[in-house]
Amino acid sequence: NASAEKHLAKGSAAPGPVPKDYIRVYSMRFCPFAQRTRLVFKAKGIKHEIINVHLADKPEWYLKKNPFGIVLTLETPAGEVIYESPITCEYLDEVYPEKKLFPSSPFAKAQQKMMLEHFSKRIGYFYRISSGRKNGQDVSGLEAELKEKLSKLNEDLVNKKTKFFGGDSITMIDYMMWPWFERLETFELQHCLDGTPELKKWTERMREDPAVKATMYSVDAHKAFYKTFLDGNPDFDYGL
Amino acid sequence: NASAEKHLAKGSAAPGPVPKDYIRVYSMRFCPFAQRTRLVFKAKGIKHEIINVHLADKPEWYLKKNPFGIVLTLETPAGEVIYESPITCEYLDEVYPEKKLFPSSPFAKAQQKMMLEHFSKRIGYFYRISSGRKNGQDVSGLEAELKEKLSKLNEDLVNKKTKFFGGDSITMIDYMMWPWFERLETFELQHCLDGTPELKKWTERMREDPAVKATMYSVDAHKAFYKTFLDGNPDFDYGL
Numbered sequence: 244n245a246s247a248e249k250h251l252a253k254g255s256a257a258p259g260p261v262p263k264d265y266i267r268v269y270s271m272r273f274c275p276f277a278q279r280t281r282l283v284f285k286a287k288g289i290k291h292e293i294i295n296v297h298l299a300d301k302p303e304w305y306l307k308k309n310p311f312g313i314v315l316t317l318e319t320p321a322g323e324v325i326y327e328s329p330i331t332c333e334y335l336d337e338v339y340p341e342k343k344l345f346p347s348s349p350f351a352k353a354q355q356k357m358m359l360e361h362f363s364k365r366i367g368y369f370y371r372i373s374s375g376r377k378n379g380q381d382v383s384g385l386e387a388e389l390k391e392k393l394s395k396l397n398e399d400l401v402n403k404k405t406k407f408f409g410g411d412s413i414t415m416i417d418y419m420m421w422p423w424f425e426r427l428e429t430f431e432l433q434h435c436l437d438g439t440p441e442l443k444k445w446t447e448r449m450r451e452d453p454a455v456k457a458t459m460y461s462v463d464a465h466k467a468f469y470k471t472f473l474d475g476n477p478d479f480d481y482g483l
Numbered sequence: 484n485a486s487a488e489k490h491l492a493k494g495s496a497a498p499g500p501v502p503k504d505y506i507r508v509y510s511m512r513f514c515p516f517a518q519r520t521r522l523v524f525k526a527k528g529i530k531h532e533i534i535n536v537h538l539a540d541k542p543e544w545y546l547k548k549n550p551f552g553i554v555l556t557l558e559t560p561a562g563e564v565i566y567e568s569p570i571t572c573e574y575l576d577e578v579y580p581e582k583k584l585f586p587s588s589p590f591a592k593a594q595q596k597m598m599l600e601h602f603s604k605r606i607g608y609f610y611r612i613s614s615g616r617k618n619g620q621d622v623s624g625l626e627a628e629l630k631e632k633l634s635k636l637n638e639d640l641v642n643k644k645t646k647f648f649g650g651d652s653i654t655m656i657d658y659m660m661w662p663w664f665e666r667l668e669t670f671e672l673q674h675c676l677d678g679t680p681e682l683k684k685w686t687e688r689m690r691e692d693p694a695v696k697a698t699m700y701s702v703d704a705h706k707a708f709y710k711t712f713l714d715g716n717p718d719f720d721y722g723l
Contacts, residue, residue: 323590325590325593325594325597327597330596330600333593334590334592338590349574349578350563350574350578353565353574356570357565357566360570
């Protein structure tokens with residue numbers, strides 16, 4: 244995995260200028276939002292360097308780059324700074340037109356954005372269910388709601404009769420949703436795919452994609468990190 | 484104001500096909516999100532027909548068009564349906580390339596989207612302050628926070644030395660933020676501009692824009708509608 248550098252914390256030296264022809268990515272190894280952009284880098288073959296940022300002990304210099312202190316942040320050799328994962332992904336797709344990930348039709352692109360908007364509103368389920376379970380709460384209602392949402396995604400694939408959500412090859416929307424499906428077992432929600440065979444096949448196809456393979460962590464690594472995260476003391480450098 | 488048709492409610496007849504060369508807009512007259520898209524229509528001179536939807540008593544046929552039942556929704560003669568205000572605005576800017584509202588540079592466009600993202604997270608303040616005040620709560624803390632956010636916008640104009648947020652002419656970001664500034668007096672928050680002279684000048688310049696004028700309601704109409712909204716019985720047809 245390309246994202247193998249330790250996370251820089253408060254007191255670390257600020258990195259120098261971004262090398263020519265490169266884009267710098269400030270990331271956190273296990274962050275699913277940051278993985279979206281890392282998938283786009285890999286899929287499009289864009290030269291980039293990754294600097295991992297310790298999100299629980301942020302370097303002073305990072306807050307000057309991004310006052311919100313979130314990852315992922317892009318920085319160009321010209322000093323341009325861009326953040327918010329869907330915005331960075333669309334920026335990269337526009338600046339590097341080779342292997343376009345968004346469809347060229349404005350309507351098809353708008354459809355992917357609507358789908359992303361709905362998916363983004365559901366992301367909270369994964370965390371609420373797994374942290375609720377840890378705290379001994381009854382999460383069966385939340386699980387039923389999540390299953391209902393996933394069955395809508397399954398239905399969408401059935402209706403479209405395509406291998407991926409934007410057609411028979413991977414497009415932007417697949418990468419935008421993937422990071423949470425990579426973590427299903429980590430959230431102990433793998434069984435939620437039992438009633439959604441087409442969606443399950445989609446996850447199997449996604450695992451074969453070179454960009455997915457290149458950004459993926461093992462279930463063991465995800466689980467180990469997520470345990471430290473739920474315990475309130477995230478070990479960003481786990482396994483390094 | 485172009486949006487002068489009464490709102491269709493449950494039991495109303497479903498509208499027929501969208502006329503050729505037109506885009507149909509399902510809207511609510513006083514909705515600030517819907518106004519964003521109406522501003523884009525006016526600014527770009529796109530032929531459209533408005534159908535107002537009674538949001539408190541939604542027609543059955545509307546929920547078939549948009550399962551979320553929100554406004555604004557676009558419908559094309561081909562039956563394509565698009566919703567979520569920023570998605571509809573970008574779609575229109577791509578399909579109708581005359582008088583582009585987003586800058587052509589991917590970075591400048593990404594900057595506008597980051598700004599929109601931050602602004603959108605602040606929209607809740609306007610409603611929390613005005614409804615809190617109505618309920619006799621102490622809203623001085625919320626007001627101080629809002630003023631702080633507005634002073635950031637003011638600072639942005641000071642640093643850029645431009646008349647609008649994307650340069651010396653109006654671009655997409657100005658229209659995306661405007662509807663809440665048009666309603667400042669309605670929210671009884673007009674005084675929040677006292678310490679932000681550049682932002683205040685921006686609001687004065689915006690009021691001169693033909694698209695803003697064409698979609699604007701009077702302070703009296705906004706106040707009358709907002710009162711019925713806060714009372715829990717919104718009079719969408721106020722003044723018709």
